[in-house]
Amino acid sequence: MYSKGWIMMELTMNWITLRVRNLEASLDFYHRILGLPVERRFESRGKQIVMLGIEGQPKLELIEGSDPPVKPECGVSVGFEVASLDKAMAELAKEGIPVARGPIAPNPSLRFFYILDPDGFEVQLAEHM
Known part of the structure; x- marks a missing residue:
């Protein structure tokens, strides 16, 4: 077990x-359908990169390149909070994006479901009640 050291006091999630x-x-x-704002778009070492997210919050960095992407079955998922799970499901259905798993209600104050992004990564949309 790690002790709470000095470094944990200074860490902030960036992306x-x-x-x-x-x-x-x-x-x-991520931008048009889920509504994440584009913070910036640039090229680095021949790779196109886009940073998405709300100012003051951690970002989602998308990198397109020749390196093989992490396989979706590796367990990586990205989660977002929504105001209404039912509304989110209806809007996604209009876009032709099916629910991959759920909705799931592990307790009375939380409901969520998963959709898949274009690379097959799970994206969790959650509503806290």
Whole structure:
């Protein structure tokens, strides 16, 4: 067991990176469909990169490149809070995005479901009641 050291006092989550096959398809999913704002878009070492997220909150970094993406079955998922799970499910259905798993209600104050992004990564949408 690790003790709470000095480094934990200074850590702040900055971003989570997903390597994607098609940046435009992933950008359409996370920006247009889920509504994450594009913070910036740039190129680094020949790879296109987009940072998405709300100011002051951790970002989702999408990197398109020749490196193989992490396999979706590795257990990586990204989770977001929504105001209404039912509304989110209805809006996603309009976009033709099926629910992959759920909805699940592990306790009276939480409900969530999963959808898949263009690379097959699980995206959890959760509503706290």
